[in-house]
Amino acid sequence: MQHLTPSENGAKAHSSRDSTGAVQMRIKSANSPHDRHSQSKSLILSDNMRITEPISRHRRNHSQHNLTLAEIICPLEQRIIKEGFLQKAKIADEGKKLRKNWTASWIVLTDRKIEFFKDSKQSAAAGLKPGYKSESMDLCGAHIEWTREKSSKKNVFQITTASGNEFLFQSDIDFDILEWFHAIKNAIDKLPREMSGLSRKKEFKLPRSSSSELLNKLEVESKEGKSENRRSLIFRLNYSISDTTDRNRVKSRLKKFINRRPSLKTLQEKGLIKDQVFGSCLHSVCKHDGSTVPQFVMKCIKAVEKRGLDVDGIYRVSGNLATIQKLRFVVNQEEKLNLDDSQWEDIHVVTGALKMFFRELPEPLFPYCFFEQFVEAIKIEDNNDRVNSMKQLVQQLPRPNYDTMKILFCHLKKIASKGNANLMSPQSLGIVFGPTLLRPEKETGAMAVYMVYQNQIVELILSEYNTIFGSEED
Known part of the structure; x- marks a missing residue:
């Protein structure tokens, strides 16, 4: 072993002290076993100080750098629950109303959100592109409901997100739209309620000082x-x-x-407020017109029979909604209505306004109290008994309902007789007018079954019109 001189030993110690820094200063005595043990032990990390590895939260179409706070707290599995085409319209962005624009979109529903694509190919390609961000909607804290006021289309439901975005979804296929509604509702119900506030924008208000x-x-x-x-x-x-x-x-x-404002009756007597045609009950409209059938219904029927019997898809094709609303305004203001005017030349506008009139009745043409009875009648297996039961129910209706129904179904029978030209069979007319003329007072989970019965009831009355209404004098 090589021996060092005192000077060399001191230089060595000085060099070691400079290199080790604070660790060397903690050594009290190199000859103390206890201190040596404590020194070596200090170089080992304790369990509570070990550095944990970052948790991998890889999700489709998202990188780890784009994780939101809601995803970190609630890392739900992003499996695809349902996908397919739906009509979509965004009508509000963070509370700001937008112009409604319907577009066909490929909808992909996952556990946490809904993603929108142009078609299925774009959806598949998006999964292969790292960092690709598609248009999506967070379902955490969202609310889903059926709506009829936001669109004249049938089978429309609305989703309102926690951040104030509002979307409308629609499909003409009854069973398909019901499956989508229940799938999205189940996905929303499975999300934790306390997470609903994470996606909302924080509102900071300056408190008023005392x-x-x-x-x-x-x-x-x-x-x-x-x-x-x-x-x-x-x-x-x-x-x-x-x-x-x-x-x-x-x-x-x-x-x-408010206390000085005039009553509704006073305003009506002065002519400042007029009775509305759209949205009023059938009895009130008939009483105002002095007949048992609304004049507006008669004018629409005459216009359609004059220039629309041979039109392809009559009553199925939708007219321009803005023009239909303009026609509705003219009717409500009791202005002279001439459906032969050039502004109403599109016959689909007239048929759209007629369907809107029946759809907006506070109580449908088939009154609520008769709904279950009509459903039970259509379930009868024997055809003769089924038709007789339907005839008895129709004859029990109030006079305005019976007379309006008789005029309307006589008109629809003429439409069906031209089925070779307009492609509208009794079954097609039943699908169009079933939910419009006949619906339950309260919507339940059996809406899909009710839709089938509604269509069959209208179709049966059309097919057996002479038997049901033939005994009454025209």
Whole structure:
């Protein structure tokens, strides 16, 4: 073993001290076994200080750098539940209303969200492109419901997200739209409720300062000599003090205005408010027209029979909604209506307005109290018994309902007789008018079954029109 001189030994120790730094300073005595043991032990990381490996949260179409807070807290499996084509329209973006524009989209439903693609090929290609971001909708905290007010189309439901986005979805296939509705609703129900607020935008509001706080600020500002800020604080102080008085004054004025407003009957007597045709009950419209069949219904039927019996897809093809709303406004304002005018030359506008009239009746043409009876009648196996039961129910209807139904179905029978030209059979007319003329008062989970019965009831009355209405004098 080589021996070192004292000077070399000191130089060696000095060099070692410079290289090891703070670790060398903690060694009290190299000859102490206890200290050596403690020194070596300090180089081992304890269990609670071990560095954990990052958790892999790879998801389709997302990189790890784009994880949201909701995904970290609630890492749900993004498996595809359902996919297919639906009509989609976005009508609100974070609470801001948008113009409705229907487009056919390939919808992909997963456990957490809905993604929108142009077609299935784009959806498949998106999964192979790292970092690709498609248009999507977060279902956490979303709300789904059927709607009839947002569109004239049938089978429309709306989804409102927690961030204020609103989407409409529609399909003409009844069973398909019902499957989509239940699949999305089940996906929303499975998501945790407490996560619903994560996707919402945080709203920060400046709290109004109390009078004491404003006075303290005023004193500080006055000492610093900032006259502009001082004037601002004085204004805020005066506003805070008089705010309660102003609100009470506004409430008092509103209360007086509401108490002085004229009644609805007074406005109707003065002619300022007129009875509406669309949205009013059938009995009121007939009473106003002085007949048992609304005049608007008669005008539409005459126009269709004059120039629409041979039109392909009559009553099935939708007319321009803006023009239909314009026609509705003219009718409600009791302006002279001439359906031969050039602005109503599209016969689908007339048929669309007629369907809208029956759809917006507070109580359908087949009254609610008769719905279950008609459903039970259509279930009868023997055809003769089924037709006789249907005839008895029709004859029990109120006079405006019976007469309007007789006129309407006589017209639809003429449409069906031209089926070779317009391609509208009794079955097709039953699909179009079934949910419009006949519906339950409260929607239940058996809507798909009811739709079948609704269509069959209308189809049967069309096919057996002479038997059901033939005994009555025309």
